[in-house]
Amino acid sequence: MRSTAMSSAPARTKFRSSMQTRSAPSSARAASRRVLSTSPGPTPRSPTKALLNLRGDAHANRRRIWNRGMNSEGLKGFEHVLAKRLVIMLSQFDKMIAEGKGKSPVDLAAWFSYLTFDFMGDLAFGGGFDMLRDGGDKNGLWAIIKQGAKATAIIAQTPWIVPTFNMIPGANYIMDRLRLFAKESAERRIATGAKEHKDIWYHLMDEEGHEKVKPPVHDVVVDGVLIIVAGSDTSSVALSYFIYCMLCNPELYARAQAEVDSVYPDVESCLDSTHHDELKFLTACIQESLRLFPPVPTGGPRKIPKGDAKIIAGKLIPPETQIYVPAYVIHRSPANFAPAPDTFDPDRWLRTSSDAETLNHAAFMSFSYGAANCAAKHLAWRELLMTLSALLKRYNMKFVDESPNAKTGRDWESTMHDFFVTETGELKVEFSLR
Numbered sequence: 001m002r003s004t005a006m007s008s009a010p011a012r013t014k015f016r017s018s019m020q021t022r023s024a025p026s027s028a029r030a031a032s033r034r035v036l037s038t039s040p041g042p043t044p045r046s047p048t049k050a051l052l053n054l055r056g057d058a059h060a061n062r063r064r065i066w067n068r069g070m071n072s073e074g075l076k077g078f079e080h081v082l083a084k085r086l087v088i089m090l091s092q093f094d095k096m097i098a099e100g101k102g103k104s105p106v107d108l109a110a111w112f113s114y115l116t117f118d119f120m121g122d123l124a125f126g127g128g129f130d131m132l133r134d135g136g137d138k139n140g141l142w143a144i145i146k147q148g149a150k151a152t153a154i155i156a157q158t159p160w161i162v163p164t165f166n167m168i169p170g171a172n173y174i175m176d177r178l179r180l181f182a183k184e185s186a187e188r189r190i191a192t193g194a195k196e197h198k199d200i201w202y203h204l205m206d207e208e209g210h211e212k213v214k215p216p217v218h219d220v221v222v223d224g225v226l227i228i229v230a231g232s233d234t235s236s237v238a239l240s241y242f243i244y245c246m247l248c249n250p251e252l253y254a255r256a257q258a259e260v261d262s263v264y265p266d267v268e269s270c271l272d273s274t275h276h277d278e279l280k281f282l283t284a285c286i287q288e289s290l291r292l293f294p295p296v297p298t299g300g301p302r303k304i305p306k307g308d309a310k311i312i313a314g315k316l317i318p319p320e321t322q323i324y325v326p327a328y329v330i331h332r333s334p335a336n337f338a339p340a341p342d343t344f345d346p347d348r349w350l351r352t353s354s355d356a357e358t359l360n361h362a363a364f365m366s367f368s369y370g371a372a373n374c375a376a377k378h379l380a381w382r383e384l385l386m387t388l389s390a391l392l393k394r395y396n397m398k399f400v401d402e403s404p405n406a407k408t409g410r411d412w413e414s415t416m417h418d419f420f421v422t423e424t425g426e427l428k429v430e431f432s433l434r
């Protein structure tokens with residue numbers, strides 16, 4: 001699989017994600033679009049597609065606008081938005097610690113979700129969630145969005161079920177709520193306009209006026225929902241797995257913490273990306289946790305073009321076949337990382353291959369590969385480095401339950417389920433101020 005699978009992964013020809021089904025009979029496909037369209041109005045015949053579901057020129061065109069929003073100036077603006085949310089999260093942890101007389105147990109997996117949902121709501125629609133402030137999902141939207149993403153991931157594997165599914169009274173409740181949420185969020189964002197720090201909406205709507213033709217509001221609304229679906233759980237799972245790997249490996253945790261201490265004098269200075277290049281070991285630890293636990297373990301399919309069979313990894317793949325290149329498998333293959341591909345060894349990112357070991361760094365694909373890779377990869381890296389350096393700087397952390405088979409601690413890994421984006425159970429961590 002090594003480089004063959006990586007390099008011969010075909011350019012995206014047709015791509016269906018958890019937002020839409022895989023190849024299906026045309027009637028089922030149309031029906032599934034009806035179920036899964038996130039457009040805010042009733043447009044069943046030609047739903048607006050999110051970036052993730054576009055292909056060819058339509059994809060390249062929308063992606064160009066996305067890429068402009070993700071330039072260094074755009075990223076700096078998003079960083080300020082994140083910093084504000086991080087301050088709220090840290091003050092909530094401080095409060096819990098104070099109330100717990102010096103230390104406090106926290107379900108970090110949930111709190112990372114609050115952080116990333118709040119942050120994505122800010123970027124997609126200029127606000128909308130306040131889960132960090134509320135300490136949970138007060139209006140039930142988080143649950144709705146998660147259920148929607150999960151249902152879509154399941155339906156994407158069984159597209160033939162869609163017509164039957166649509167006949168069940170109330171079956172579209174989740175998608176209807178999601179559409180309503182998108183519609184209301186968009187209306188609010190249009191009414192309030194851009195804030196001090198620009199959001200992704202600002203760039204996707206081309207409020208700066210770069211495009212000859214202004215992007216349609218519907219496109220931006222569906223991409224707004226995509227931002228929340230694609231950018232929340234992915235980042236929160238990545239944050240959780242990093243902490244999990246650190247707590248399972250105290251010596252490496254101490255090294256990462258020492259590096260953060262050497263770069264940042266205090267926690268406030270962690271809320272700025274200027275020194276991220278100096279965080280070499282922390283970056284290697286994050287990359288290694290993303291290697292072992294890619295938040296999108298299987299990834300979305302790519303389709304071989306009509307009339308154009310391809311040879312992939314030595315096998316002839318017929319036209320119109322959908323193929324997957326699962327990051328989880330590629331990352332753990334001894335052909336790419338050996339010996340000990342299943343071991344958490346961040347230093348493998350600071351070495352190069354030798355006679356004694358295989359280190360195919362190019363096989364890393366947690367953010368996918370090619371023209372349709374993660375549109376916010378650089379933002380995600382900033383988010384991970386900022387959040388984790390602030391946590392390492394301010395707190396000491398350990399598992400609440402240190403026993404080897406604790407599902408909320410050392411055996412947390414066994415709670416992992418692949419619903420396109422990984423779903424996990426509670427990760428219970430004891431916090432104390434350093």
Ligand code: HEM
Pocket residue numbers: 017051052053063123226227230231232234235238294295296299300301365366367368371372373374375376377379380
């Ligand atoms: C650690 C965090 C993240 C990981 C691991 C991740 C991973 C991925 C992967 C694997 C894909 C490709 C899916 C496929 O081909 O099947 C993808 C696509 C995408 N991601 Fe991310 N992502 C992360 C964070 C984010 C964030 C924060 C955002 C939004 C602000 C985002 C927005 C997107 C979008 C819009 C696409 C579709 C790109 C396209 O089709 O051109 N991601 N991501």
